[in-house]
Amino acid sequence: MKPGHRRRLVAAVLAVAALAAALATSGRWRSAAERFEGQRAQHERRREEFAALAAADPVVTEALAQGGDVILGIRPALVEDVLREVAVHYLDRVALDLPLEKQVHDTHEVKVGTFLGKISAGTWTLDVTIHRVRGVLRARPPRVVAGTDNTLAVDVPVVLQEAHGAATVHFAWDSRSLASVVCRDFEARKRLDGEVIAREYPVSGAFQLSAGPERLRLEPRFPPREFRIRVDLTDRSWAEVRAAIEEQDDVTKCGLGLDPDKLVSKIRERLHEGFDVKLPRSLFRPVDFPAAVRQDVTIQDRRVDLAVQTHALRITPAAVWYGADVHTRIGPEGAATPSAAASPVR
Amino acid sequence: MTRSLAGLALSALVLAAACHRQTATSAEQAVLERRREGLAGLTAAARRGALLPFDKMLVVADEGLVRQVIAATLPFERVILDRYRIEVSRAEVHFDDGFGLVRLDGEASFADRPDKEGHAEVTVFGGLDVVALDPDSGVLRGSVKVIALDARRVNVYGLRSFMVEDLVEQLGRERLDAFSALASSIEIPVRLEGNVTLPAVELGEVRIAAATIPVRAAVADVKAFRGKLWVSVDISAHTATPAPPTASPPARPAPDGSSR
Numbered sequence: 174m175k176p177g178h179r180r181r182l183v184a185a186v187l188a189v190a191a192l193a194a195a196l197a198t199s200g201r202w203r204s205a206a207e208r209f210e211g212q213r214a215q216h217e218r219r220r221e222e223f224a225a226l227a228a229a230d231p232v233v234t235e236a237l238a239q240g241g242d243v244i245l246g247i248r249p250a251l252v253e254d255v256l257r258e259v260a261v262h263y264l265d266r267v268a269l270d271l272p273l274e275k276q277v278h279d280t281h282e283v284k285v286g287t288f289l290g291k292i293s294a295g296t297w298t299l300d301v302t303i304h305r306v307r308g309v310l311r312a313r314p315p316r317v318v319a320g321t322d323n324t325l326a327v328d329v330p331v332v333l334q335e336a337h338g339a340a341t342v343h344f345a346w347d348s349r350s351l352a353s354v355v356c357r358d359f360e361a362r363k364r365l366d367g368e369v370i371a372r373e374y375p376v377s378g379a380f381q382l383s384a385g386p387e388r389l390r391l392e393p394r395f396p397p398r399e400f401r402i403r404v405d406l407t408d409r410s411w412a413e414v415r416a417a418i419e420e421q422d423d424v425t426k427c428g429l430g431l432d433p434d435k436l437v438s439k440i441r442e443r444l445h446e447g448f449d450v451k452l453p454r455s456l457f458r459p460v461d462f463p464a465a466v467r468q469d470v471t472i473q474d475r476r477v478d479l480a481v482q483t484h485a486l487r488i489t490p491a492a493v494w495y496g497a498d499v500h501t502r503i504g505p506e507g508a509a510t511p512s513a514a515a516s517p518v519r
Numbered sequence: 520m521t522r523s524l525a526g527l528a529l530s531a532l533v534l535a536a537a538c539h540r541q542t543a544t545s546a547e548q549a550v551l552e553r554r555r556e557g558l559a560g561l562t563a564a565a566r567r568g569a570l571l572p573f574d575k576m577l578v579v580a581d582e583g584l585v586r587q588v589i590a591a592t593l594p595f596e597r598v599i600l601d602r603y604r605i606e607v608s609r610a611e612v613h614f615d616d617g618f619g620l621v622r623l624d625g626e627a628s629f630a631d632r633p634d635k636e637g638h639a640e641v642t643v644f645g646g647l648d649v650v651a652l653d654p655d656s657g658v659l660r661g662s663v664k665v666i667a668l669d670a671r672r673v674n675v676y677g678l679r680s681f682m683v684e685d686l687v688e689q690l691g692r693e694r695l696d697a698f699s700a701l702a703s704s705i706e707i708p709v710r711l712e713g714n715v716t717l718p719a720v721e722l723g724e725v726r727i728a729a730a731t732i733p734v735r736a737a738v739a740d741v742k743a744f745r746g747k748l749w750v751s752v753d754i755s756a757h758t759a760t761p762a763p764p765t766a767s768p769p770a771r772p773a774p775d776g777s778s779r
Contacts, residue, residue: 216558220616223562227745258756262732266727268726462715464710465709501590
């Protein structure tokens with residue numbers, strides 16, 4: 174074979190081989206492409222199946238209904254958890270110092286039996302002034318339920334304990350008629366120590382959910398309300414009261430009409446009825462929820478500033494929903510702010 | 520001879536076209552495969568009635584937001600393996616079918632040669648693989664794993680360049696994780712604080728000491744569908760065992776629809 178013919182033959186064989194390889198590859202590709210298209214069609218059918226399942230999921234539908242680029246859903250149990258911790262560890266030792274100047278007043282006519290029948294021996298008057306109460310307030314775990322207008326209704330029992338204060342007891346005896354012949358009027362004024370009877374007070378209010386630019390905040394909404402505080406005197410103070418009355422329990426004074434036991438019991442009863450005080454509103458503080466939508470992110474070593482705007486805030490029985498619209502802030506140069514030099518990565 | 524050479528060239532062209540179709544199809548196939556796996560997991564979870572574990576907190580991020588955030592950093596350039604210069608100019612993000620897809624488009628050239636000598640078009644397909652809370656900042660962060668690369672030649676002035684052919688061929692041979700620097704992580708603009716801080720109160724009538732209540736948080740589950748990334752977070756506030764927010768274990772959208 175001439176060299177020219179051989180070269181032509183080799184070139185032709187190579188061309189045919191290359192074409193055959195290409196066609197074989199192309200054929201394989203065609204069959205792979207058909208398989209791929211089949212898989213894609215099957216995938217589309219499965220997507221429709223899943224779409225129907227997802228549309229029936231209450232969490233999915235409720236979350237999507239809020240709208241926004243970022244949605245935070247918080248179960249009431251978590252809010253309750255946070256508020257419980259706040260109550261237990263923040264409101265567990267609230268020091269109160271209430272300048273009360275509260276007064277308890279009582280008066281009573283004393284009648285005694287004589288050979289002339291029952292006559293009025295006189296009238297005693299009691300005035301107790303509680304000057305101030307210092308004590309420790311302790312909150313118990315609260316109960317939280319979703320309320321209206323984006324509020325969480327809260328019932329928190331608080332216990333005022335270890336409370337004591339200063340009181341002035343003024344006791345006056347005004348003898349009447351026949352009794353005044355032998356009974357003289359008298360007055361006693363004692364500065365005494367009082368104490369508050371420990372008791373649990375149910376405090377009801379709400380936390381209003383508000384959305385700042387970044388985070389959720391729970392603002393306390395506790396209407397002013399009076400709570401009845403029942404007081405007592407210390408044993409030592411009672412002893413002083415009793416001594417003052419017994420001092421008058423003499424036939425030349427008023428022993429005719431005064432029974433110290435009865436009178437002490439009466440004073441005690443009256444003090445135990447108590448008086449109303451308002452709990453300071455500053456007791457409850459705003460609580461920032463520990464989840465926030467950030468105003469910047471870092472991508473590829475670059476900081477991207479974001480503008481965050483509340484889109485929706487809603488409380489449903491299922492969750493607290495917070496939706497935010499988030500947009501990138503493009504500077505005048507139209508680029509993100511580099512937070513670190515972008516360097517080649519190897 | 521001329522006819523034979525022409526035939527050879529034609530065959531080479533057919534072969535080259537078939538090869539490129541293969542590259543593109545491989546990438547699409549890889550993406551479809553991830554979507555099929557993800558969708559199967561989602562469907563199974565939905566049938567079990569456990570599509571979204573939502574015991575404490577749910578964070579939902581829209582794909583448009585993540586796309587917008589990445590787009591704000593474009594264009595950017597990276598040199599990969601000291602050999603390729605890749606400029607990313609376009610980004611797409613899709614949260615669907617149980618799979619968080621990040622697609623980056625751009626141009627590749629040899630790092631040691633001027634770009635004008637020729638470049639290839641590249642598309643990097645990445646999957647949002649792991650979502651976790653950063654232990655220091657409490658920021659929700661996802662890491663992207665490259666699952667496919669499609670490199671296509673670009674003819675300069677209608678002429679084919681052997682350098683570009685070489686570039687496409689070499690890019691196709693590289694390990695996929697070499698390109699992870701193009702999209703290594705994505706931050707979701709949500710931060711979970713390490714504690715709830717309550718200030719001290721000194722208001723005459725009331726005195727309350729300041730309190731710091733530690734918060735523990737960890738990603739429990741991640742799913743992607745309906746154009747959203749759904750992140751279930753286990754979070755609790757407890758003072759008994761103070762600890763900063765933890766990021767472990769990170770969660771990833773898994774084939775069975777649940778996270779790890």
